[in-house]
Amino acid sequence: MSILVVGVGATGGYFGLRLVQAGRDVTFLVRPRRAQVLRRRGLRVIGLGQDERIEPRLVTAPELDQTFDTVLLAVKASALPPALDDLAPGVGPDTRIVPFLNGMAHLDELDKRFGPAAVLGGVVKVLTQLDAEGDILRLAPLASLRIGARTTHADPRLDATAAQLSGAGFEFSVSDDITSAMWHKWVFIATIGALTCLMRAPVGDIAACPGGADLGRAVLDEAAAVSAAAGHPVPPQELAATSALITRPGEPFASSLYRDLTEGASTEAEQILGDLSARARGLAVATPLLDLATLHLRVYERRRAGAAR
Ligand SMILES: NC(=O)C1=CN([C@@H]2O[C@H](COP(=O)(O)OP(=O)(O)OC[C@H]3O[C@@H](n4cnc5c(N)ncnc54)[C@H](OP(=O)(O)O)[C@@H]3O)[C@@H](O)[C@H]2O)C=CC1
Numbered sequence: 001m002s003i004l005v006v007g008v009g010a011t012g013g014y015f016g017l018r019l020v021q022a023g024r025d026v027t028f029l030v031r032p033r034r035a036q037v038l039r040r041r042g043l044r045v046i047g048l049g050q051d052e053r054i055e056p057r058l059v060t061a062p063e064l065d066q067t068f069d070t071v072l073l074a075v076k077a078s079a080l081p082p083a084l085d086d087l088a089p090g091v092g093p094d095t096r097i098v099p100f101l102n103g104m105a106h107l108d109e110l111d112k113r114f115g116p117a118a119v120l121g122g123v124v125k126v127l128t129q130l131d132a133e134g135d136i137l138r139l140a141p142l143a144s145l146r147i148g149a150r151t152t153h154a155d156p157r158l159d160a161t162a163a164q165l166s167g168a169g170f171e172f173s174v175s176d177d178i179t180s181a182m183w184h185k186w187v188f189i190a191t192i193g194a195l196t197c198l199m200r201a202p203v204g205d206i207a208a209c210p211g212g213a214d215l216g217r218a219v220l221d222e223a224a225a226v227s228a229a230a231g232h233p234v235p236p237q238e239l240a241a242t243s244a245l246i247t248r249p250g251e252p253f254a255s256s257l258y259r260d261l262t263e264g265a266s267t268e269a270e271q272i273l274g275d276l277s278a279r280a281r282g283l284a285v286a287t288p289l290l291d292l293a294t295l296h297l298r299v300y301e302r303r304r305a306g307a308a309r
């Protein structure tokens with residue numbers, strides 16, 4: 001059983017390394033510049049007192065000449081269209097694709113390209129980022145992957161995919177309602193993303209200021225209302241856990257959206273915030289704070305594009 005990891009960045013590199021360490025048959029699809037770094041340094045995961053290194057089996061798009069049982073798709077949203085072209089030769093009739101991307105918009109693109117039966121749902125929770133050397137820096141112990149079939153009928157390949165991904169040194173589970181699980185993660189990431197990007201601080205600094213906790217709860221209420229209106233109400237205990245996190249003074253948690261923003265990088269604002277705001281309008285749910293956060297990041301992206309010209 002073979003696995004292709006597409007995108008050896010913060011998430012693909014982390015889960016890919018764990019799968020290799022667990023003895024799985026893993027190949028990494030990379031672009032030439034990333035290949036150079038990985039050949040020179042190996043695939044390294046550092047942080048939390050650990051330094052792990054493997055020699056990954058690399059392939060670039062022109063060399064991809066076999067199909068795989070499972071494809072882990074771990075690129076940012078902006079890189080998705082060319083990545084789909086690059087990975088297409090690796091997808092056969094029995095391949096299952098597990099996307100790591102946040103939000104839901106990528107599913108339409110994947111379905112159009114490979115058909116819904118090939119595309120599983122995926123929810124990734126991990127706190128990692130690429131450092132200046134190209135190594136993967138772990139920021140917290142959290143590391144989980146949840147997958148599931150998005151169709152109502154049973155997927156005969158799901159068990160095989162699950163067997164490949166389980167028992168590999170990270171939390172793994174199969175959901176019987178992965179679409180809801182993806183929505184619930186979306187509520188979480190949009191709340192944290194909107195809050196931290198608007199306030200330009202991790203959640204604990206916001207919560208420590210008068211009015212900060214109220215703002216956090218108000219953003220969460222908006223995001224949860226959209227999910228509920230879309231038919232995926234967030235379970236009360238999950239809402240309570242998110243609410244506790246975002247109102248805890250000193251809590252260092254922030255999202256990849258915030259990290260990208262503060263580093264001056266391109267963000268996934270449209271997929272994480274813009275799309276949620278747009279769906280809210282379609283569902284007649286008022287989301288003034290999410291709309292403001294979307295606008296804030298659009299202005300940032302516009303100025304970033306201007307600076308790049
Ligand atoms: N980081 C995190 O903590 C979390 C991130 N996520 C989500 O996971 C997704 C991936 O994020 P993350 O791993 O952080 O992103 P990174 O930017 O760290 O990694 C993405 C990698 O994809 C590579 N890539 C882009 N296009 C291609 C291509 N055509 N072929 C091969 N490789 C390609 C890039 O390589 P290069 O450009 O160098 O060629 C880069 O190394 C995002 O949607 C994010 O929201 C989800 C949970 C947590």
Ligand SMILES: CC(C)(CO)C(=O)C(=O)O
Pocket residue numbers: 102124125126127188189192254255256257
């Ligand atoms: C919130 C978090 C860390 C959960 O994995 C995430 O998905 C992100 O930062 O993109």
